[in-house]
Amino acid sequence: MAVRRQAASGRRPRRAAQSRPAAPRRPAPVPAVPEARAAPAPAARRAAVPARPKVTCATLQEHKHAHRPIVMVTAYDYPFASIVDAAGVDVILVGDSLGMVVLGFETTLPVTVRHILHHLQAVMRARPRALVVADMPFMSFQVSPRQAVRNAGRMLQEGGAEAVKLEGGERVLPMVESIARADIPVLGHLGLTPQSVHRLGGYRVQGRTAEARTRLRREARQLQDAGCFGIVLEAIPAPLAAEISAALSIPTIGIGAGAGCDGQVLVLHDLLALHDGPMPRFVQRFANLGDAARAGVEAFAAAVRSGRYPRPEHEYGS
Numbered sequence: 431m432a433v434r435r436q437a438a439s440g441r442r443p444r445r446a447a448q449s450r451p452a453a454p455r456r457p458a459p460v461p462a463v464p465e466a467r468a469a470p471a472p473a474a475r476r477a478a479v480p481a482r483p484k485v486t487c488a489t490l491q492e493h494k495h496a497h498r499p500i501v502m503v504t505a506y507d508y509p510f511a512s513i514v515d516a517a518g519v520d521v522i523l524v525g526d527s528l529g530m531v532v533l534g535f536e537t538t539l540p541v542t543v544r545h546i547l548h549h550l551q552a553v554m555r556a557r558p559r560a561l562v563v564a565d566m567p568f569m570s571f572q573v574s575p576r577q578a579v580r581n582a583g584r585m586l587q588e589g590g591a592e593a594v595k596l597e598g599g600e601r602v603l604p605m606v607e608s609i610a611r612a613d614i615p616v617l618g619h620l621g622l623t624p625q626s627v628h629r630l631g632g633y634r635v636q637g638r639t640a641e642a643r644t645r646l647r648r649e650a651r652q653l654q655d656a657g658c659f660g661i662v663l664e665a666i667p668a669p670l671a672a673e674i675s676a677a678l679s680i681p682t683i684g685i686g687a688g689a690g691c692d693g694q695v696l697v698l699h700d701l702l703a704l705h706d707g708p709m710p711r712f713v714q715r716f717a718n719l720g721d722a723a724r725a726g727v728e729a730f731a732a733a734v735r736s737g738r739y740p741r742p743e744h745e746y747g748s
């Protein structure tokens with residue numbers, strides 16, 4: 431639509447090129463990034479992916495039994511949901527980490543149900559094959575089981591999620607039970623639970639004492655019994671995570687919990703290095719999109735300022 435408006439209003443003057451009469455009228459073109467030029471439209475990209483069956487909670491259970499590692503990443507918008515789904519991940523988490531990596535908050539605490547719904551709806555427009563899990567943000571479930579069911583229901587009804595995740599152990603068991611009783615699949619989350627950052631005194635590795643390890647083992651079992659279809663284990667010692675994973679019949683998905691879990695999850699913006707700043711020890715940067723994006727925009731700015739962009743092939747005639 432923007433293209434049509436611009437075409438209708440006529441050609442814009444080529445200021446930079448006209449102000450340098452001694453220079454050739456058309457300087458050398460800016461080399462285009464081949465992948466960018468060839469990139470198909472999102473719909474075409476989806477169509478090119480070989481058909482895979484829809485991932486469900488039952489699929490994850492099968493992966494555990496077959497010892498096939500489960501792959502989960504976060505995504506918060508349509509383009510990245512399309513990309514991670516085309517990459518073949520099993521689970522897309524619309525995590526409340528969006529508060530930090532997308533919205534710029536210091537913690538996840540300011541994230542609301544409305545924030546999650548907004549991003550979840552964008553993710554669902556990509557129609558992922560992956561199972562889509564919506565995070566229950568701070569204060570969306572802690573008040574009562576009734577509040578938890580209502581907000582979990584909104585994630586499915588208004589957002590299109592296929593499951594929800596909530597943080598906590600013993601104290602959230604009544605909420606997990608109520609949500610599961612409402613036929614809403616629930617993913618648990620134990621260990622470092624970022625919504626408890628103030629109680630925990632920072633983002634620290636959990637399960638360091640014998641007492642803490644005993645509590646985590648017990649809570650993992652309780653979450654399974656309460657109806658969770660899986661549990662995220664965050665920032666706990668690898669031997670403990672392996673022990674819990676072996677003891678449970680439901681899959682565990684680790685983040686900073688070692689290779690003994692049934693699957694792994696990372697925040698997309700961490701694994702793609704889409705932001706600066708210190709990273710936890712468990713993050714590996716599998717690509718550097720932050721630097722690539724900065725270089726791309728710098729190239730655009732330089733091309734505009736030197737008159738090398740736009741060129742005739744980018745223009746509409748009258």
Ligand code: KIV
Pocket residue numbers: 504523524525526527528565662685695696697
């Ligand atoms: O919000 C989030 O992204 C998460 C993952 C790190 C598990 O909870």
